[in-house]
Amino acid sequence: xxxxxxxxxxxxxxxxxxxxxxxxxxxxxxxxxxxxxxxxxxxxxxxxxxxxxxxxxxxxxxxxxxxxxxxxxxxxxxxxxxxxxxxxxxxxxxxxxxxxxxxxxxxxxxxxxxxxxxxxxxxxxxxxxxxxxxxxxxxxxxxxxxxxxxxxxxxxxxxxxxxxxxxxxxxxxxxxxxxxxxxxxxxxxxxxxxxxxxxxxxxxxxxxxxxxxxxxxxxxxxxxxxxxxxxxxxxxxxxxxxxxxxxxxxxxxxxxxxxxxxxxxxxxxxxxxxxxxxxxxxxxxxxxxxxxxxxxxxxxxxxxxxxxxxxxxxxxxxxxxxxxxxxxxxxxxxxxxxxxxxxxxxxxxxxxxxxxxxxxxxxxxxxx
Numbered sequence: 001x002x003x004x005x006x007x008x009x010x011x012x013x014x015x016x017x018x019x020x021x022x023x024x025x026x027x028x029x030x031x032x033x034x035x036x037x038x039x040x041x042x043x044x045x046x047x048x049x050x051x052x053x054x055x056x057x058x059x060x061x062x063x064x065x066x067x068x069x070x071x072x073x074x075x076x077x078x079x080x081x082x083x084x085x086x087x088x089x090x091x092x093x094x095x096x097x098x099x100x101x102x103x104x105x106x107x108x109x110x111x112x113x114x115x116x117x118x119x120x121x122x123x124x125x126x127x128x129x130x131x132x133x134x135x136x137x138x139x140x141x142x143x144x145x146x147x148x149x150x151x152x153x154x155x156x157x158x159x160x161x162x163x164x165x166x167x168x169x170x171x172x173x174x175x176x177x178x179x180x181x182x183x184x185x186x187x188x189x190x191x192x193x194x195x196x197x198x199x200x201x202x203x204x205x206x207x208x209x210x211x212x213x214x215x216x217x218x219x220x221x222x223x224x225x226x227x228x229x230x231x232x233x234x235x236x237x238x239x240x241x242x243x244x245x246x247x248x249x250x251x252x253x254x255x256x257x258x259x260x261x262x263x264x265x266x267x268x269x270x271x272x273x274x275x276x277x278x279x280x281x282x283x284x285x286x287x288x289x290x291x292x293x294x295x296x297x298x299x300x301x302x303x304x305x306x307x308x309x310x311x312x313x314x315x316x317x318x319x320x321x322x323x324x325x326x327x328x329x330x331x332x333x334x335x336x337x338x339x340x341x342x343x344x345x346x347x348x349x350x351x352x353x354x355x356x357x358x359x360x361x362x363x364x365x366x367x368x
Contacts, residue, residue, distance in 0.1 A: 023197030026080030084194030098179030234283025
């Protein structure tokens with residue numbers, strides 16, 4: 001199934017720069033990627049985001065702002081991704097100087113699992129030990145680059161710096177090493193399950209989403225799709241039928257009959273508002289008349305409208321891109337943003353493309 005989402009992204013790749021990546025952070029109102037979204041703030045301001053995976057896969061959202069590798073947009077129904085949080089609780093009081101042993105396990109962290117010794121003193125409380133653990137973890141490159149370390153009191157929290165799929169192996173254990181007095185805590189709590197950041201594509205605001213939609217609609221208005229109506233039934237006598245509302249420009253008429261497969265009839269003519277069969281070829285009683293006719297494509301109202309398989313996908317994308325580039329030329333000038341070069345390329349690719357998929361015009365159905 002092809003939707004406006006699919007074609008519109010293809011259109012944008014013909015007309016402007018499109019970056020693709022995976023969100024490292026994201027709520028219901030923003031998406032962040034520390035690697036890709038590093039352009040000047042105005043580059044993506046009022047641009048468009050195509051969400052390619054996750055809960056909101058195949059949705060399109062309009063950018064409302066861009067700063068510090070983060071794109072903001074109007075609220076979605078739920079968050080894009082979630083950073084996993086693990087909470088470990090230190091138990092006991094130190095009764096002898098030495099080192100507490102902390103083991104961090106996390107898929108994807110360098111040198112996983114990581115064992116860290118933390119110097120503690122006699123009579124250190126659980127809260128004091130936890131403070132020393134937080135300090136030690138922040139001093140370890142592997143851990144601090146993978147997690148944000150936090151917590152208070154006897155709790156130590158590890159929050160992944162990037163959104164990832166929930167890691168069921170993630171854990172932080174505490175125990176006596178060379179010290180004494182602590183109660184072993186081999187299992188931490190998965191406080192917040194992780195949800196992976198979605199794959200996305202983002203295009204700069206040079207060509208607004210409303211214009212993309214409008215140019216795709218204009219392209220669809222240049223051609224037609226095949227509609228089907230089966231509301232008429234034969235009675236064994238009638239030769240002339242009033243065409244149903246909205247049905248005209250007939251392409252073919254097929255008859256569905258109880259005792260044989262559906263077959264194409266060649267014994268009919270279309271007159272204004274009327275379908276007339278030739279004398280002697282009146283449809284049998286209970287025959288269902290399948291009228292195939294030219295009609296307009298479903299109007300584009302949002303990113304999830306399905307594009308008819310009768311429309312050639314490449315033709316639609318290129319035609320919309322052509323019209324979008326002409327619009328851009330009138331707004332910004334041919335030389336700006338390489339519009340002239342892109343337009344010449346699109347026009348060359350469009351040569352020889354057909355608006356509609358060419359195929360056999362035959363439908364076979366079981367009778368009955």
